[in-house]
Amino acid sequence: MDRLLFGDNQFFGINHMSEEKARAQSMRFQDTQAIMEVLDIAYDEGIRTFMCTTHDRVSQICDVVRANPGRYRDFIFYPCMPYAHKYANAVTDHGMVGAVTHFMPDDGLMKTMLSGGKALASKDVEGIVKILIDVEMKMFAGLDTPVIFLQNVFTDLLLGMGFNRAFRIFHDHVRQKYGAEPGYITMNMPMLLDVLEEQGIENPVICSNINKIGFRMAGGLERYLEVLRTRKLQAIAMSVYASGAIPAEEAISWIGDLPNVQSIVFGASSGGNIRNTRDLVQTHMGPVTAPGVA
Amino acid sequence: MQDKIKIAVVxxxxxxxxxxxMVRAHPNAETIACDATGFLVDVLSKNIPGLTVHRKYDRLLETEDLDAVVIATPSRMHDTMVRAALERDIHVFCEKPFCLDWRTAExxxxxxxxxxxVNQVGYHYRYVGAFQHMKKLLEAGAIGRxxxxxxxxxxxxxxxxxKKSWRNQKSEGGGCLYDYAAHPLNLLNWxxxxxxxxxxSVLSSIFSRDTDDAVLSTLQFGAVxxxxxxxxxxxxxxxxxxxxxxxxxxxxLYADRQExxxxxxxxPETLSxxxxxxxxxxxTELTEDPWFYLRGEEYSNQLDGFIQAVRAKRGAAEENDFRSAALTDKSIAMILEDNARSPQAAAAPAPSPAQAGRKRSWFGRA
Structure with missing residues (x-):
């Protein structure tokens, strides 16, 4: 994994600080070209990994990258699935089972089985999960996706319920079908690591908030630091600036001193901010791309 | 204090x-589930080791020695389910809106x-740091009269x-007024x-045939x-x-979920x-991290408040008790009455009794 990953919240009107700012961003990035301009700046500054939700509009970005293999030779996608709102809205529209059916490929068998309202055996849950992953991955066909993530709302919903087997199913399918490394986004990192280890998933890629003020680090800052010091995982830090509550230099130098943090994922909308974060990461954590790669 | 309470999410x-x-992740809860739909009951009971899942609410109450229930069924069912639990001395957390008739809520x-x-209703906005802060500033007289x-x-x-969801059926407690407007209204009550x-008051249907999709109303709170x-x-x-x-x-003074x-x-002298x-x-500065985060601190923290009140045998909720939710139900009723008096309401069809009485499975509900 590269040291610095580029996130997508800013493109889709997600801002944890201000609704007004979120709206301004969603106006600015309404056109995919506006997103590409920012991605181009990041790519040209050496930040080649785009960690993105499987939002409908990401498929347009995939199309652009696919159509210009020369320009985007080293461009890497880290898909994060599923796009939660898509499913939440479908549940409101079609009910729980209807929502699952809605996203199934229209090839008869699964639809028939589900619409019959028949109880699903555990084996079938595995089948459903695999199909849903494949549906989400369709937009990335032919593109480089070395790490594939489960979004935090799903990770944490399953984690809380104790539906731990789902993590293993996700892990195995991502490895077997896509030859990729499974990753997990969570707001409850210490709790998740225990469960993943119990499922026999070693040294997992876990992306969680890691910031100096402990913002949205459920389980507590101390516990996170202890896990980073003593356990085996490949941690990705998100929300390192805690939505702007921590000054940039202070935030990055603090992360740079932590053990086990492999990468930082950040979002920015301007060349100035992109370069600023890249320079800080270079100063405190070393080169932004993984060694040995172009 | 009781270390673990036995709690069913219904x-x-x-x-x-x-x-x-969230409840199952809580260190002080032993959690049981109850749902009438075959799909979820089967999936959960087959995939979550050690989980007890009931299909029938009556049976759940009869067979399990529960300390508390969380009721998250369609609003129309709240009344009888909540009463059944209370009569067995079981503490209750119920989703909003509480009751379709405020007299029942009382x-x-x-x-x-x-x-x-302990009795509590899920008006989670009262657990949002920014609205709590707003209340503090208001009570300190920050903006004067x-x-x-x-x-x-x-x-x-x-x-x-x-759409087939119960949320779109007035008779089920659906509609924008019950489901959506209840939140800002509850904050005004607070x-x-x-x-x-x-x-x-104007309740308008935009896409829904049975119920309202938009609400406008003017409320007088004494001089405010x-x-x-x-x-x-x-x-x-x-x-x-x-x-x-x-x-x-x-x-x-302005507040939303973020700021x-x-x-x-x-x-003023009252503010330093x-x-x-x-x-x-x-x-970032108004929020305390909960033990477990799923979709916002407020959702976790309201459940934690409930669980801690039950454990400590406090006998009352720290926030959002039935009495306060009944006030919101009553405010909703006032808006409905006012809307019924208006000329545009006379032209709109009333929900038919057949719909209200129709037996619904829990299967298709959102």
């Missing part, structure tokens, strides 16, 4: 499933209070016709108490006038956005650490 729909996840509040049971209030909520729930007068503006057919919002604005003789903005003309002009506080 109704695993959109809210219920996330309640179930009766349930009476019953819970008489039995000394309040002269103007606006309470708003917008979001993308009903964007087309022909800040200003009971409305003394309601006027100018407030306007309520709610629309759940607004796709420009990614998810529900609730905001309150207040203008007073000494400034302006609380205060404008002061003069700094504030300056003349703008002071903005963000969720």
């Amino acid at each position: 109704g695993l729909g959109k809210m219920g499933l996330s309640h179930f996840s 009766a349930l509040a009476d019953l819970a209070e008489a039995r000394g049971l 309040v002269t103007h209030v606006q309470a708003e909520a917008y979001g993308p729930v009903v964007l087309r016709e022909n 800040f200003f108490g009971a409305p003394t007068e309601v006027s100018g 006038p407030a306007q309520l503006s709610v629309n759940w057919s607004d796709e420009s919002h990614r998810k529900m956005s609730t905001k309150i604005t207040m203008i007073g003789t000494n400034g302006r 609380c903005q205060l404008f002061l003309r003069e700094v 650490g504030y300056e003349k002009g703008w002071t903005v506080k963000y969720t």
Whole structure:
């Protein structure tokens, strides 16, 4: 994994600080070209990994990258699935089972089985999960996706319920079908690591908030630091600036001193901010791309 | 204090499933699930080791020695399910809106209070740091005499016709007023108490055939006038956005889930650490991390408040008790009555009794 990953919240009107700012961003990035301009700046500054939700509009970005293999030779996608709102809205529209059916490929068998309202055996849950992953991955066909993530709302919903087997199913399918490394986004990192280890998933890629003020680090800052010091995982830090509550230099130098943090994922909308974060990461954590790669 | 309480989450729909996840992750809860749909019951019981899942609520109450229940079924069912639990001396957390008839809500509040049971309703906005901060500033008299209030909520729930969800059926407790407007209204009740007068209410259907998708109303809280503006057919919002604005003789106060903005003309003696002009506080500094985070601190923290009150045998909720939710139910009724008096309501068809009485499975509900 590269040291610095580029996130997508800013493109889709997600801002944890201000609704007004979120709206301004969603106006600015309404056109995919506006997103590409920012991605181009990041790519040209050496930040080649785009960690993105499987939002409908990401498929347009995939199309652009696919159509210009020369320009985007080293461009890497880290898909994060599923796009939660898509499913939440479908549940409101079609009910729980209807929502699952809605996203199934229209090839008869699964639809028939589900619409019959028949109880699903555990084996079938595995089948459903695999199909849903494949549906989400369709937009990335032919593109480089070395790490594939489960979004935090799903990770944490399953984690809380104790539906731990789902993590293993996700892990195995991502490895077997896509030859990729499974990753997990969570707001409850210490709790998740225990469960993943119990499922026999070693040294997992876990992306969680890691910031100096402990913002949205459920389980507590101390516990996170202890896990980073003593356990085996490949941690990705998100929300390192805690939505702007921590000054940039202070935030990055603090992360740079932590053990086990492999990468930082950040979002920015301007060349100035992109370069600023890249320079800080270079100063405190070393080169932004993984060694040995172009 | 009891180390672990035995708690059942009843109704695993959109809210219920996330309640179930949060409660089950709670270190002081031993959690059971109850849902009438075959699909979820089977999937959960087959995949979650050691989980007990019931299909029948009556059986759940009979066979399990429960300390508490979380009721997240469609609103129409709240009344009988809550009563059944209270009569067995089981503490109750119930989803909002509480009851479709405020007199029922009052009766349930009476019953819970008489039995000394913890009773709480899921108005989670009272657990949002920015709104808590707003209340603190209001009570400290920050903006002087309040002269103007606006309470708003917008979001993308009903964007087309022909949906089968119970949320779109008035008889089931669906509709924008019950489901959406209840939130900002509940905040107004929290800040200003009971409305003394309601006027100018307009409930409009946009896409729903049976019920309202938008609400406008003017509420008088004694000398404080407030306007309520709610629309759940607004796709420009990614998810529900609730905001309150207040203008007073000494400034302006605004809050939403992310931030609380205060404008002061003069700094009152009751407030220290504030300056003349703008002071903005963000969720990053107004929020305490819960034990487990799923979809917002407020959802976790309200359940934690409930569980801790039950464990400590406090006999009452720290926030959002039935009595306060009954007040919101009553405020909803005042808006409905006012709307019924208006000329445009006479033209709209009333929900048919056949619908109200129709037996529904829990299967297709959201």
